[in-house]
Amino acid sequence: MSAPVIAEGMFDCRKAFAEELIALARQDQRIVAVANDSVGSSNLGAFQKEFPDRLINVGIAEQNMVGVAAGLANGGFVPFVCCASPFLTGRALEQIKADCAYNGYHVVLCGMSPGMAYGELGPTHHSIEDLAWMRAINDLTVMVPADPAQTRGAIRWALHAKGPVFLRIGRFGVPAVTPEDASFEAGRIYELRPGRDVTLIATGTMVSRALEAAGQLAAEGIDARVLNASTIKPLDTAMVLKAAQETRGIVTAEEAVVEGGLGAAVAEFTAQHHPVRMRILGVTGFAPTGDTAFLLDHFGLNAAGLAKAARQILSH
Amino acid sequence: MTQAAATIRQLAGRAQEIARSSGEDAPALLAGIAREVRLNVLTTIGEAGMGHVGGDLSVTDILTTLFFDVLKLDPARPDWADRDRFILSKGHCAVALYSVLALRGFIEPELLPTFGKPLSVLNGHPNRRKVPGVEANTGPLGHGLPIAVGCAIAARLSGRDWRTFVVLGDGELQEGSNWEAAMAAGHRGLGSLTAIVDRNRFQQGAGTEATNRLEPLADKWRAFGWDVHEVDGHDHAALLEVLRPAPGERPRFVIAHTFKGKGVSFMQDLVDWHHKVPSADQLQQALAEVGR
Numbered sequence: 001m002s003a004p005v006i007a008e009g010m011f012d013c014r015k016a017f018a019e020e021l022i023a024l025a026r027q028d029q030r031i032v033a034v035a036n037d038s039v040g041s042s043n044l045g046a047f048q049k050e051f052p053d054r055l056i057n058v059g060i061a062e063q064n065m066v067g068v069a070a071g072l073a074n075g076g077f078v079p080f081v082c083c084a085s086p087f088l089t090g091r092a093l094e095q096i097k098a099d100c101a102y103n104g105y106h107v108v109l110c111g112m113s114p115g116m117a118y119g120e121l122g123p124t125h126h127s128i129e130d131l132a133w134m135r136a137i138n139d140l141t142v143m144v145p146a147d148p149a150q151t152r153g154a155i156r157w158a159l160h161a162k163g164p165v166f167l168r169i170g171r172f173g174v175p176a177v178t179p180e181d182a183s184f185e186a187g188r189i190y191e192l193r194p195g196r197d198v199t200l201i202a203t204g205t206m207v208s209r210a211l212e213a214a215g216q217l218a219a220e221g222i223d224a225r226v227l228n229a230s231t232i233k234p235l236d237t238a239m240v241l242k243a244a245q246e247t248r249g250i251v252t253a254e255e256a257v258v259e260g261g262l263g264a265a266v267a268e269f270t271a272q273h274h275p276v277r278m279r280i281l282g283v284t285g286f287a288p289t290g291d292t293a294f295l296l297d298h299f300g301l302n303a304a305g306l307a308k309a310a311r312q313i314l315s316h
Numbered sequence: 317m318t319q320a321a322a323t324i325r326q327l328a329g330r331a332q333e334i335a336r337s338s339g340e341d342a343p344a345l346l347a348g349i350a351r352e353v354r355l356n357v358l359t360t361i362g363e364a365g366m367g368h369v370g371g372d373l374s375v376t377d378i379l380t381t382l383f384f385d386v387l388k389l390d391p392a393r394p395d396w397a398d399r400d401r402f403i404l405s406k407g408h409c410a411v412a413l414y415s416v417l418a419l420r421g422f423i424e425p426e427l428l429p430t431f432g433k434p435l436s437v438l439n440g441h442p443n444r445r446k447v448p449g450v451e452a453n454t455g456p457l458g459h460g461l462p463i464a465v466g467c468a469i470a471a472r473l474s475g476r477d478w479r480t481f482v483v484l485g486d487g488e489l490q491e492g493s494n495w496e497a498a499m500a501a502g503h504r505g506l507g508s509l510t511a512i513v514d515r516n517r518f519q520q521g522a523g524t525e526a527t528n529r530l531e532p533l534a535d536k537w538r539a540f541g542w543d544v545h546e547v548d549g550h551d552h553a554a555l556l557e558v559l560r561p562a563p564g565e566r567p568r569f570v571i572a573h574t575f576k577g578k579g580v581s582f583m584q585d586l587v588d589w590h591h592k593v594p595s596a597d598q599l600q601q602a603l604a605e606v607g608r
Contacts (some may be wrong), residue, residue, distance in 0.1 A: 032473070056469060064462040064496035071466015074401065074451065076474060079466075094456055099463055102453045103447055193345075 003166035007105025010153045010173030014112060017169050018043040018150035020155045021080060025051055028159065034069045036062050042082035042112050062087050066095035066109070073105035078159060084118075085111030085127035085168060093133055100164040102138045108158045113171035114144075115203045115205060115255030116287055116295045123286040134166045135233050141186055142233040144168040146207040147176045150230050153184020161186070168204060175208045177228065195225030198310045199243035199250045203229040203262050206253040206281075206301060213306035224310055235265045239275070244270050249277035249313035253306055255296070258282035277316060279309035321410060342385055343552040349419060350380040350552070354579055354606045356415040356428060362599040364432040366440065370576040370589035371485065372412040374516040374549070376469035378483060378572055379404075379416045381555040387481065391421035394448035400478050401467040405460020406514065407441040408591075414438055415451070422449030458491025460484060461511060465497045468509040468567075479508045488526050489518025495540075502541025507563035511542075514549065516576040518587045520528045533571060542569040550575035579606045 025031040025047065031053045033047055039057060048055040051315060056072075058065045059166035062083060081088065088111050089096065090111055100107040111130055118125035134142045145151040151169060158165040165186075177192060189201065193214050202210035207228045214224040225247055227239060243250055250270070252263035262279030270276045287295050353376045361367035366478045383389070388400045404413050411431060430436035437446040441455030452463050464482035471478050488494065501509055502518045515533070517524055524530050543564055547554040549572025558570050576590070577583025580602040583594075594602055 053473060058496070058500050061493075061496035061500065063458070063493040064465070064500055067459060067462020067493065067497065068469065068500065070452070071463040071468070072470045072473075072481075074398050075470020075476075076397065077470055091395070095462070098453060098456055099459055102443075212482065237547035 004015060004102065007173060010175055011148045011171045012147060012173060013148055013151040014043040014230055016151040017110070017155060018046060021150040022047050024155065024159055025054065025264055028078070029245050030076065031159070032056060032067055032072055032077045032079050034072065034079045034081045036060055036065045036083045036087070038079060038083050038112065039245065041084060042110070044082055062091040063095050067099050067106075069107045070095070070099035070105050073100075073107050078106055078108065080108045080110055082110045082112060084125070085114035085130050086125055089127065089130040089133050089166075096134070096140070096164070097119045097137050101137050104139065106161060107164050107299055109164065109166045109312070112165060114168045115170070115172070115218055116283070116292050117171040119290055119292040119295055122289065126287060128255070128257045128283045130168065131232055131254065131256045131262065132264070135260060135265065135286070139163050139230065140233065141165045142168075143186060143231050144204040145172050145230050146204055146228050147170060147178055149176060149178045149182055150184055153182070154186070157184060157186050158275070166228050170204055171232060172205055173219040177207050177211065184230070186231050187234045188231060190228045190230065191225065191239070193222040193226040195223070195247065197223045197247060199225040199227060199229040199247045200253065200264065200306055201229050201240070201250060201266060202253045202306075203232065205219065205296070207253045209301065209303050210253060210306055212303035213310065216303055216307045220313065222310065224308040229262050229290055232262050232265060235269060237269050240266055240269055244274040244276040249279075251279045251306055251309040251313065253281040254300060255301060256282055258284060277313045281305060281309055326506065326537070332394065340554060346377075346380050346552040348375050349384055351606060352382055352419060353412060353415045355603060356418070357411050358594070358599060358602050358606065359429050360411050360415065360428050360431050362596075363429055364592060365593050365594065366432050366448055366591070367411045368408045368591045369588075369594070370518070370583060370591070371409040371514065371516065372405060373578045373583065374574040374576045375406065375409050375483060375514045376412050376578070377550045377552060377574070378512055378514060378555065379412055381552050381559060382481060382550040383416045383420045386557060386559045388421070389449075390465065391449070394422060398476055398478050401451050401464065401480040403454065403460045403464050403480075403482045404442065404466075405454055405457070405482050405580075406488055407454030409485075410438070410440060410442045413442055417447065417449040417476060420449070423447060457485065457488040458493035461497040464511070465501050465506065467502070469504065471508055472506070479509045479510065481559075484511055484513045486513050486515045486517065486530060487518075487527070489513065489530055490519075490524075491531075498537065498540045498542070501567040505541070505565055506567045507565050509567040510559065510570065511567065512559075512570040512572055514574055515571050516574045518576045518590065520590045522587060537569040542567050544569045544571070546571045546573065548572075550578055578582050581605055
């Protein structure tokens with residue numbers, strides 16, 4: 001597996017994650033990291049070096065990993081469980097529901113390298129169902145920071161949350177879309193660009209692509225609003241309602257299956273409160289072989305795909 | 317107040333005394349409490365028309381020994397930070413736990429007859445957010461031991477001296493998560509952790525050995541680095557002997573040999589009584605046999 005594609009000006013959010021976690025751990029003795037042989041892939045090497053006792057590596061055993069985190073929360077710690085997202089959310093799904101959420105334990109579940117970040121490793125390693133699975137669990141806050149600044153903000157928020165949190169921490173390179181000093185609140189969708197014709201709501205890797213698409217559409221005289229859904233649950237229904245009322249339709253884009261994720265959340269809300277034309281962009285079916293950039297293009301998860309969907313909405 | 321609840325209330329004062337005492341009469345006193353627990357289990361399940369009577373009766377003596385002697389607890393402060401942690405991993409045997417919690421003063425005895433009724437806090441599987449004294453919500457099998465491992469690591473990391481106890485069903489050991497946790501606890505030498513398996517030799521549908529063999533159980537846990545003990549799980553003196561001693565270097569695994577449906581002639585050692593509900597006549601007979 002080759003290293004992630006990080007071009008100049010692009011960031012691996014795991015780096016911001018590790019730096020912020022260490023900075024917080026220096027001030028807050030409650031923070032522990034729980035890992036499944038994922039110290040390297042979760043970028044926890046420096047954390048382990050500085051806090052050897054507070055890095056609990058349970059080995060390749062994800063169900064035990066999440067159960068142990070629940071026990072640590074019971075004992076007064078705030079565990080940050082760091083694990084490749086497909087295995088955290090898939091293998092330990094029942095532990096996330098029963099041990100963390102149903103118990104009401106404050107456990108921060110960090111799904112590393114989500115979506116199709118492990119491109120060529122294939123569908124077993126693609127975490128494209130995680131948003132649907134996590135969204136379905138009661139009391140679980142689901143956040144997808146779009147860049148390093150948001151990643152830092154999400155961790156700071158998660159440390160003081162009251163219950164369980166799922167953080168989707170990207171590996172694929174993304175540009176900064178928010179200023180370093182921007183505030184971050186869970187439960188908010190942020191407007192990155194105003195627009196009156198159509199709304200593009202994107203999350204994670206897709207946010208910068210939505211901005212790019214809005215640029216392309218502007219050249220054609222189409223005024224597209226761009227929203228960054230850095231929290232999927234709870235959904236910022238006020239922002240969605242505003243988009244539904246003020247523009248002619250909504251395009252959603254996520255590096256996840258179209259069933260049950262951001263697009264589904266927006267559709268569930270608008271269908272009941274303000275029906276609006278929608279296009280839901282995401283992954284459809286298991287991916288063919290290819291690196292992440294290729295796969296995003298393959299599924300139309302790029303600026304061209306978003307712009308095309310926006311035009312389709314406006315052509316009716 | 318029902319007659320059963322009144323009996324419990326009366327006994328509760330004595331129970332607190334027993335909990336504080338470590339005198340030689342502890343086994344006899346524990347046997348008396350266990351009898352009350354069994355009467356309550358039968359009455360509660362009879363009234364609710366649901367429950368896992370076989371496993372409730374097999375685990376009764378283990379729970380009684382823990383809650384009335386071994387565990388460091390304060391019913392007035394269920395969230396006391398230094399309490400010993402107890403997790404009933406076989407959460408389907410909630411009625412036995414509720415009965416013990418009622419006797420020990422964590423919940424009102426009057427709650428027992430609400431078991432399973434609409435909006436009762438006493439669900440078929442225990443919920444820590446609703447029932448004081450419940451440490452973790454359990455029900456799906458294979459969850460208790462990993463959480464207990466986390467509790468034991470938390471004690472070590474924070475330099476506190478609470479102990480962690482978990483009761484597992486034997487059929488439950490077929491879940492792989494237990495072995496992930498067993499490996500982790502052995503590797504880390506979590507001496508403050510004690511796992512007790514209610515070895516009644518039956519799971520829901522058949523014997524454990526006929527379904528997916530567990531034996532040689534002691535050897536397996538020894539191989540994982542645990543300090544293994546085998547006791548008669550209905551003998552309070554034997555249970556006290558193995559559960560009371562201070563933590564050692566290794567986690568402790570106690571195989572408590574028990575009988576499913578213990579104390580009721582037509583239930584004991586029969587797989588049929590995993591979650592069968594006794595008829596009115598059967599209930600009367602069972603209460604009479606247990607009350608003797």
